[in-house]
Amino acid sequence: MKKKKSAPLVLTALFAALISAGCFIQIPLPGGVPIAIQDMLAMLSGMILGPLYGAGAVVIFLVLGCIGLPVFTGKAGVQVILAGPTGGFLIGYLAGALAAGLLLAALLPTGRKHSTAAAYVIITIAALVATFVLFAFGIVRFMQLTGYEFGRTMAAVLVPFIPGNIIKIILMVMLTKKFRHIVNNYLRQD
16 A cells, blocks of 8 residues: 555656656757657656646656756756746646646546547647647747747747657657556555
């Protein structure tokens, strides 16, 4: 029984570690901002762990980066969030994980049976909403700090990432469908 009570904390820490390690898996792009899997892992934490533990994993990741550990893609430290043009995306990680977790908790409760088709549709909607929320935070902050107009911002921070994000959404849907129910067995405090 003791193992089960610590499982949520262990899973939250595990996802924080996965998000942190995601900075080392990236594809460089000519614009300077690489395609990384951290955003996918952050949103996936909310989709699999739920809003509380998923957002907790992202908060741990953000705290680690703010204290100077090299877990952010590029630079480390609180200045990345406060002054960097990509800081909005980091805050978007948290908002996206929370949005996806809340949406799935409301529309796809783990204690009930759902048809496979309905589950895939709801999980896909959650992944799309999380991605939209993440990019909304990132784009707004990027525009504030760079002074770029909307079109130039979209060309810099959205358009080059569309193919990668489509792949990430597909992966998030498949992984969530496969693991959400399994992980929920460890998160429940019966």
